[in-house]
Amino acid sequence: DTAVSQTPKYLVTQMGNDKSIKCEQNLGHxxxxxxxxxxxxxxxxxxxxxxxxxxxxETVPNRFSPKSPDxxxxxxxxxxxxxxxxxxxxxxxxxxxxxxYTFGSGTRLTVV
Amino acid sequence: GEDVEQSxxxxxxxxxxxxxxxxxxxxxxxxxxxxxxEPGAGLQLLTYIFSNMDMKQDQRLTVLLxxxxxxxxxxxxxxxxxxxxxxxxxxxxxxxxxxxxGTGTRLQVTL
Numbered sequence: 001d002t003a004v005s006q007t008p009k010y011l012v013t014q015m016g017n018d019k020s021i022k023c024e025q026n027l028g029h030x031x032x033x034x035x036x037x038x039x040x041x042x043x044x045x046x047x048x049x050x051x052x053x054x055x056x057x058e059t060v061p062n063r064f065s066p067k068s069p070d071x072x073x074x075x076x077x078x079x080x081x082x083x084x085x086x087x088x089x090x091x092x093x094x095x096x097x098x099x100x101y102t103f104g105s106g107t108r109l110t111v112v
Numbered sequence: 113g114e115d116v117e118q119s120x121x122x123x124x125x126x127x128x129x130x131x132x133x134x135x136x137x138x139x140x141x142x143x144x145x146x147x148x149x150e151p152g153a154g155l156q157l158l159t160y161i162f163s164n165m166d167m168k169q170d171q172r173l174t175v176l177l178x179x180x181x182x183x184x185x186x187x188x189x190x191x192x193x194x195x196x197x198x199x200x201x202x203x204x205x206x207x208x209x210x211x212x213x214g215t216g217t218r219l220q221v222t223l
Contacts, residue, residue, distance in 0.1 A: 004154075015132055024141070031209055035213075040215075041149075041198055041215075041218075042213075042215060043155075043200065043213040043215045043216075044213075044215070045210060045211070045212075048209075048210065077162055090155070092154075092155075094209050096209055098142055098143040098160075098162075098204050098209065099209075100143075100145050100157045100160055100211075101155075101156045101157070101211060103154035103156070103223055104154050105152075105154045106152075106153070106154050
């Protein structure tokens with residue numbers, strides 16, 4: 001039973017398209033995150049939600065819009081995809097405080 | 113500011129010890145973490161240390177923290193081929209539980 005699951009695992013799409021990535025956690029955690037990992041494996045936080053409320057919004061183009069319908073789900077919608085959006089996107093959840101994160105297995109997005 | 117640095121690559125022979133180093137700049141970090149990423153997978157939490165500790169041991173893993181120098185290390189004893197992965201250190205400053213990750217160290221274990 002997967003703790004943090006992301007779909008799809010792979011996504012190949014053309015420039016200019018709009019796409020969504022979904023994330024669900026069954027750990028009962030209050031906080032969820034989206035991280036972007038680039039080709040050099042560098043990880044950078046994009047967004048964080050706590051109980052459906054946005055608490056971290058790093059410098060991310062407004063083409064990226066997170067949505068949290070409930071505390072177990074955090075989806076990421078990307079408009080007008082660009083080549084530079086190609087990366088692996090990781091969802092994670094945490095019970096807050098300093099307990100560390102549980103990560104999903106990632107979504108590899110390739111924009112062609 | 114937040115900046116976490118690691119060396120990019122480390123190669124060790126099976127059975128030897130591996131030491132992966134990390135330096136950070138944010139002195140207000142409360143917890144420091146080590147994560148492991150295998151190919152095609154997400155990050156797996158290995159261990160963590162609270163900033164008022166200087167050492168933590170967990171089976172083959174030993175974490176050393178030098179808070180004065182803002183230096184963190186992960187020692188893996190008796191390194192095995194299954195330990196080949198990318199290792200990330202991360203710091204938490206307690207701001208909305210935000211973790212800032214290091215640049216990652218790719219560990220290669222040779223026979």
